Amino acid sequence: MSIRAFKRPQPPRFGVLLLNLGGPEKLADVEPFLRNLFSDPSIIRLPIRALQRPVGWLIARLRRRKSMRLYEKIGGGSPQRRITTEQAAALQSELARQGIAARVYVGMVCWHPLIESTFQQILQDHITHLVVLPLFPHFSVTTTGAAAKKLIHCFDQHGGVREMRRSYVTHYETEPGYIAALTDLIVDEMRQFPDPRPAAIQLLFSAHSIPTKYVERGDPYLRHHERTIAAVMTALERRLGTRPPHTLSFQSKVGPVRWLEPSTEATIQRLAREGKTQVLTIPISFVSEHIETLYELDIQYQALAREVGIPYFRRVPALNCHRAFIRGLAALARARLTAGYQAQPAEQAVGG
Structure with missing residues (x-):
């Protein structure tokens, strides 16, 4: 009688995805950033859907010089990507301090690293439990909703990735x-x-x-x-x-x-x-x-x-990596990573 070999269950691989809008890091990035911004109907919706992309590109072209002048006044670009990356590192360290081994990712709606590219990295890392955590404490279809729609579209393009359990934090205005x-x-x-x-x-x-x-x-x-x-x-x-x-x-x-x-x-x-x-x-x-x-x-x-x-x-300075804020984000992520949560329906994550 043969003895059937059983695979030992693999430990879960935890991930947290921080979502943000993104911003141009240098002056050359301003126009392509604006194109991404004005072409997204979840953020700025034009009455005629077919015109969204061409009109969005036209608006970006017309606003380019004015926006570049503003970014020049703050040093030539937005620090948002750098700060968000620092927040991700701080959150990963805080979760590790609490005994949670999780990789924290950054995905942006309108600039790099775009949600689509970060999603590919999450797949390559074989994450089994993912918490989607927007850096928007207050829900709106123009912010959290726009980001979640892009992410859900990525999942849909890969057949839903049903082996990955995921939970969406939609708001935390009183955390x-x-x-x-x-x-x-x-x-x-x-x-x-x-x-x-x-x-x-x-x-x-x-x-x-x-x-x-x-x-x-x-x-x-x-x-x-x-x-x-x-x-x-x-x-x-x-x-x-x-x-x-x-x-x-x-x-x-x-x-x-x-x-x-x-x-x-x-x-x-x-x-x-x-x-x-x-x-x-x-x-x-x-x-x-x-x-x-x-x-x-x-x-x-x-x-x-x-x-x-x-x-x-x-x-008042922005929160950035304020310790209490990072601990608050860790509490939101930990509650979903360690509990037997059920994946939240997508429509709740994008506001219907």
């Missing part, structure tokens, strides 16, 4: 580590004002705007930001004993359609009329430094604040 990191950075910056009393400092939460029509159709983006602000204000009250005055505004509008308001520009002007002299901006929807923080907040809105008479205008 304790994320809230703690924001709170720490806000408190640190408040101490830098001439009058550090909480009541004397106006907090201005500035989020990347999106077209209003998405919110009207059920996109939870605005609601998620409101939850984050509520959690941060509760944490600040515990730390400071009181709540500083605060408001929410939106920046980075593109195109003629109606976007979420009030704009950060209009809000700064209003605060000046109200006699505010100390304003602290908080880039609430940005977890790494890039054009929206380094140019819009630090240069454009700083100049506007001086012009309208706000003498003390500061900005």
